[in-house]
Amino acid sequence: MLNASLQEPLPMTCTSALRHIVLCDFLDGITSAKHAELVYEFSQLKHRIPGVRQFEWGPNVSPEGLDDGFTDCFTLTFDDAGARDVYLTHSAHLAFVEQLKPWLGRVLVFDYYPQEHPG
Structure with a gap:
């Protein structure tokens, strides 16, 4: 159940930046070398395509078990x-x-536009 304070309509601020999240479920047979190569190639798109401000990556480290098999x-x-x-x-x-x-x-x-909840 939502906290009552979260249910109240409060003004939110939105940045102009757009976030593009890609969750990947890599096949079990992928080698660590191939995985590293793909991560590197993905990271290089920032330098090859105008308008990409930032690239971030990380493997799933959640202890909750709610990743539905997505690894990265x-x-x-x-x-x-x-x-x-x-x-x-x-x-x-x-x-x-x-x-x-x-x-x-x-x-x-x-994809989403980040919003900040005041307070």
Whole structure:
């Protein structure tokens, strides 16, 4: 149940940056060398595609057991939705997706604008 203070309509502030989260469920057969190569190639998209502000990555370390099999999280921050749209159709991104596909069981993508709750 939500805390009563969270249910009250309060003004929120929103940044113009757009966050693009990619959760990956890598196949069991992936080697650590191939995994490292894919992470590196993903990180390089920041330098190859304009509008990507930041790239972050990390393996799942949650003790809750609610990861649904997803092993890795990648977060890209874009200047805005237009920059994200350029990224999605950019040849460097499309080539990376083809490189990644054979090693993925599943992928989940979620985009959002960060909001801060005052107080």
